[in-house]
Amino acid sequence: MVREAAAAAFLLAVSACASPSPEVTVSVYQTRSDMPLDKIEIQVHNVTSEPVTVERAQLRSDRFVTETSWNEPVEIPAGAAVDLKVQMPAASCLPDPRDQVVVSVRTDDGTQDLTLVPEDPLGQLDKYSAARCFERDVASTATLNVEGLRGDRLQVVVDPGQARIGAMGTTILFRPRNPGALRAPAGSEADMRQVVLRPNRCDAHALAEDKQGTYFPVSVTLPDGRSGDYTMTVDQQTRVGLYRLFAKQCGLS
Numbered sequence: 096m097v098r099e100a101a102a103a104a105f106l107l108a109v110s111a112c113a114s115p116s117p118e119v120t121v122s123v124y125q126t127r128s129d130m131p132l133d134k135i136e137i138q139v140h141n142v143t144s145e146p147v148t149v150e151r152a153q154l155r156s157d158r159f160v161t162e163t164s165w166n167e168p169v170e171i172p173a174g175a176a177v178d179l180k181v182q183m184p185a186a187s188c189l190p191d192p193r194d195q196v197v198v199s200v201r202t203d204d205g206t207q208d209l210t211l212v213p214e215d216p217l218g219q220l221d222k223y224s225a226a227r228c229f230e231r232d233v234a235s236t237a238t239l240n241v242e243g244l245r246g247d248r249l250q251v252v253v254d255p256g257q258a259r260i261g262a263m264g265t266t267i268l269f270r271p272r273n274p275g276a277l278r279a280p281a282g283s284e285a286d287m288r289q290v291v292l293r294p295n296r297c298d299a300h301a302l303a304e305d306k307q308g309t310y311f312p313v314s315v316t317l318p319d320g321r322s323g324d325y326t327m328t329v330d331q332q333t334r335v336g337l338y339r340l341f342a343k344q345c346g347l348s
Contacts, residue, residue: 118147118207119171121196122214123154125223128306133183135219137165137196140176147171150199150206152179154213158192158224159184168201186227194220226326233258233315233325238285239277241311241329244336247292247344249311251327253277254285261314263290264324268308268341270295277313292337297345302338309334 122138129135137152149171153164165179196213199206215221233239238254253260260279263271272291301308312324329337342348 118143118200118202119149119198119209119211120214121152121198121211122216123194123196123220124215124217125219129180131307131310133223134180135183135223136178136180137213138176138178139169139171139198141171141173143202144173145202146173148201149177149179150201151197152181152199153197154181154194155197156192156194156220157189158187158194158220160187183223186224186231188224188228188231192220192224226323229321229323230325232317232321236318237315237325239313239315239325239327241327241333242287244333244340245289247340249290249292251277251288251290252285253279253288255279255281255283257281257318259316261316261322264312264314265295266308266311267301268295268305269293269311269337281318292340294341294344297347299345299347302341302345302347305338308341309337 118141120140120142122140123135124138125135135154137154139149139152141147147170149169151164151166153162155162161184163181163184165181169177169179171177194213194215196211198209198211200209236256237258237260238252238256239260240252242250242252244250259281260277262274263277264274265271269292272293276290277288309329311327313327314322315325316322339348
């Protein structure tokens with residue numbers, strides 16, 4: 096009996112050392128302004144009754160080609176949370192990715208590294224990796240390249256390769272007058288298309304706080320049958336021109 100009690104006490108001590116009570120919990124989420132910049136917030140919540148200091152928070156995931164981290168000490172009051180914005184690396188496109196956040200937490204008792212599985216209530220890590228991997232696959236066979244803006248017409252080079260280019264969607268700022276202006280069957284020759292743009296809604300507030308109004312979705316079907324939206328981006332000069340066009344068409348300038 097004494098020997099069994101000693102063994103039980105030893106196992107309990109090992110278990111306590113192997114699984115320390117975490118001083119924090121973690122979750123991840125993206126704001127609207129984070130999305131076009133491929134950034135994400137690591138939210139660290141202090142669940143204790145005393146302040147703690149996060150020395151470092153590192154997001155490790157098989158879905159990225161490398162880890163990403165926040166490296167500045169931040170004090171979190173008891174019961175409070177802080178959002179640590181980090182840059183998401185390129186997607187690795189590996190199957191069955193696993194996500195972890197390693198948090199270095201300093202208290203009066205010293206510094207402890209905690210490895211935690213982050214909550215992702217909106218599934219934004221999955222959405223990010225799925226979108227980036229789809230865009231990578233589109234770019235490997237097709238070209239959709241915005242060359243600039245002439246008047247109210249977006250100049251787009253379309254080369255479908257073996258993909259099929261479908262309709263162009265709307266953004267919070269713009270809608271294409273002809274959503275089918277970029278349509279192209281697989282194997283057709285490359286050419287320059289012009290997309291006449293109209294305001295999606297005339298809203299000065301939407302223009303002033305725009306985050307995604309110049310990122311244009313285009314439906315693409317890949318040779319293997321997968322379909323989705325490919326995001327056409329624009330350079331800064333074209334983006335400024337688009338903002339001026341929106342203001343002019345809506346009578347805001």
